[in-house]
Amino acid sequence: GAGVSQTPSNKVTEKGKYVELRCDPISGHTALYWYRQSLGQGPEFLIYFQGTGAADDSGLPNDRFFAVRPEGSVSTLKIQRTERGDSAVYLCASSLVRNTEAFFGQGTRLTVV
Amino acid sequence: GQQVMQIPQYQHVQEGEDFTTYCNSSTTLSNIQWYKQRPGGHPVFLIQLVKSGEVKKQKRLTFQFGEAKKNSSLHITATQTTDVGTYFCAGPGATDSWGKLQFGAGTQVVVTP
Numbered sequence: 532g533a534g535v536s537q538t539p540s541n542k543v544t545e546k547g548k549y550v551e552l553r554c555d556p557i558s559g560h561t562a563l564y565w566y567r568q569s570l571g572q573g574p575e576f577l578i579y580f581q582g583t584g585a586a587d588d589s590g591l592p593n594d595r596f597f598a599v600r601p602e603g604s605v606s607t608l609k610i611q612r613t614e615r616g617d618s619a620v621y622l623c624a625s626s627l628v629r630n631t632e633a634f635f636g637q638g639t640r641l642t643v644v
Numbered sequence: 645g646q647q648v649m650q651i652p653q654y655q656h657v658q659e660g661e662d663f664t665t666y667c668n669s670s671t672t673l674s675n676i677q678w679y680k681q682r683p684g685g686h687p688v689f690l691i692q693l694v695k696s697g698e699v700k701k702q703k704r705l706t707f708q709f710g711e712a713k714k715n716s717s718l719h720i721t722a723t724q725t726t727d728v729g730t731y732f733c734a735g736p737g738a739t740d741s742w743g744k745l746q747f748g749a750g751t752q753v754v755v756t757p
Contacts, residue, residue: 543705561717562743564743571749573650573747573748573749574687574734574745575747575748576744576745579741581743586743587740587744588743589744614646622687622689628671629741629742629743629755630674630675630742631692633677633745635687635688636686
């Protein structure tokens with residue numbers, strides 16, 4: 532596609548449920564990043580992939596968060612046992628190679644009630 | 645860990661005026677990127693600076709990277725209403741993986757016609 536696509540755009544879930552957020556990067560981009568952004572804050576780094584492997588997952592807040600990119604393209608961010616504090620906009624970005632211009636998707640707004 | 649701070653948090657500008665926003669890191673940065681996020685939108689890449697003391701211009705925007713690679717600035721001349729948005733700086737620390745962009749909290753710019 533023309534840009535980074537994220538689905539769903541909005542997700543409301545109950546506390547304790549499991550959610551999956553999907554990111555479709557720009558074709559040919561080897562690096563893929565996940566961030567989350569709370570109101571009035573800058574994006575907070577979660578994880579980045581180089582190809583299929585997670586090159587740096589030091590930003591994942593705890594073991595309820597997990598992300599995969601099995602074929603080096605689409606990525607899924609998985610959150611288990613969601614908590615109200617997980618509510619935020621989850622942003623995905625991709626770049627041709629690491630640490631070059633990153634193209635962000637529109638984000639998934641996650642609300643845990 | 646590395647912290648990236650931006651000042652001011654808010655910038656109210658009269659249309660036609662100039663202003664500068666500053667970015668300071670607690671550690672040396674490998675390089676720095678600047679992004680702009682319009683209200684309700686996603687971050688959009690503006691520029692990347694790599695070399696110590698580097699200065700780059702984009703029309704009315706001038707970006708500088710400090711000699712010590714720990715700070716950066718964005719100067720906008722003759723502000724227009726299209727400059728409204730939040731400006732973020734981001735960079736990997738010198739010991740971070742190059743994919744780990746740490747964002748500041750941003751400078752929110754409001755332009756009065």
